[in-house]
Amino acid sequence: MISRFHFPGRLPGDGEVALPDDLAHHALRVLRLRDGAPMVLFDGEGGEVEARLAVRGKAGFALLGERHACDRESPVRVVLAQALAAGDKMDWVVQKAVELGVAAIHPVQAERSVLRLSGERADKRRAHWQQVAVSACEQSGRNRIPEVASVRPLAQWLDAMRGQCAYVLAPGGGAGFPARERPEGAVHVLVGPEGGWTESELAACDAAGLQRVTLGPRVLRTETAGLAALAVLQAHWGDF
Structure with missing residues (x-):
C-alpha cells in the first residue's frame, strides 16, 4: 500500500x-x-x-x-460523547471511532469516571487524542480529521445538547437505533464510564431531552458501547 x-x-x-x-x-x-x-x-x-x-x-x-477530490466521509454525522475511561481505553475509542466514520469526539467527565482530568493535564491528553485521530485518518483513508474537543463536565455538555438530536446509551432503556427515524442533522451519542451512569446523571440526561437507547440485553464495556453504536448507525443510516 x-x-x-x-x-x-x-x-x-x-x-x-x-x-x-x-x-x-x-x-x-x-x-x-x-x-x-x-x-x-x-x-x-x-x-x-x-x-x-x-x-x-x-x-x-x-x-x-x-x-x-475524493471524500470518504459518512453520510450520517455522528458525534461521539465518551465518558473518560482509564488506561489506554480512550486511545482505543478515538482510533476505532475515526475508522468507523465518527464526525467528532467529545470527552466527558462523569461522576464514576476513573480517569480525572483538568487544566494543563486535560489539554495535553486532548492534544494526544487529536494526534491519535490524525494517525487513524492516515490509516483509514479519511481526508478530513474529526475534532477531539476539550474535556467537559457532563452538565456542561448536556447544556449544549438542548434542542439537538442526542441519545444516551443506557442498559435496559428505550428502543434500539433501528426503531428511530433518521434525523436531519448530526446525531450525538453519549456513552457512560466504567462504573455506569448514576441515577442523577440519567435524570439530567432526561431533563436535557436526550433519548435513552439500548444496544440489546447485554451490558457492554465503555470502550465497546460507543463503537457498537457507531457500527449500528453506519449500517442503518450510513454507508455500511
Missing part, C-alpha cells in the same frame, strides 16, 4: 513542499521509504495529493502531483 501522511497546513496545487520534521522522521526512519517512493498527502481540507518523496541529506521533500 502507498503510505498516506497528514500534512499540517494547506498543500499548494503543485511544486514541492518540505516535510515537517516529524513527518520526515516517520517516512525516512520508521517506514524507511526511499528517494522517489510514492506517497499520498492530505491536509484535512478534503481531497488528497499524489506525491513522490525526495530525500536530500537528512531532509525530506514531497514532489506534488495530481490532487484528487
Whole structure:
C-alpha cells in the first residue's frame, strides 16, 4: 500500500513542499521509504495529493502531483460523547471511532469516571487524542480529521445538547437505533464510564431531552458501547 501522511497546513496545487520534521522522521526512519517512493498527502481540507518523496541529506521533500477530490466521509454525522475511561481505553475509542466514520469526539467527565482530568493535564491528553485521530485518518483513508474537543463536565455538555438530536446509551432503556427515524442533522451519542451512569446523571440526561437507547440485553464495556453504536448507525443510516 502507498503510505498516506497528514500534512499540517494547506498543500499548494503543485511544486514541492518540505516535510515537517516529524513527518520526515516517520517516512525516512520508521517506514524507511526511499528517494522517489510514492506517497499520498492530505491536509484535512478534503481531497488528497499524489506525491513522490525526495530525500536530500537528512531532509525530506514531497514532489506534488495530481490532487484528487475524493471524500470518504459518512453520510450520517455522528458525534461521539465518551465518558473518560482509564488506561489506554480512550486511545482505543478515538482510533476505532475515526475508522468507523465518527464526525467528532467529545470527552466527558462523569461522576464514576476513573480517569480525572483538568487544566494543563486535560489539554495535553486532548492534544494526544487529536494526534491519535490524525494517525487513524492516515490509516483509514479519511481526508478530513474529526475534532477531539476539550474535556467537559457532563452538565456542561448536556447544556449544549438542548434542542439537538442526542441519545444516551443506557442498559435496559428505550428502543434500539433501528426503531428511530433518521434525523436531519448530526446525531450525538453519549456513552457512560466504567462504573455506569448514576441515577442523577440519567435524570439530567432526561431533563436535557436526550433519548435513552439500548444496544440489546447485554451490558457492554465503555470502550465497546460507543463503537457498537457507531457500527449500528453506519449500517442503518450510513454507508455500511
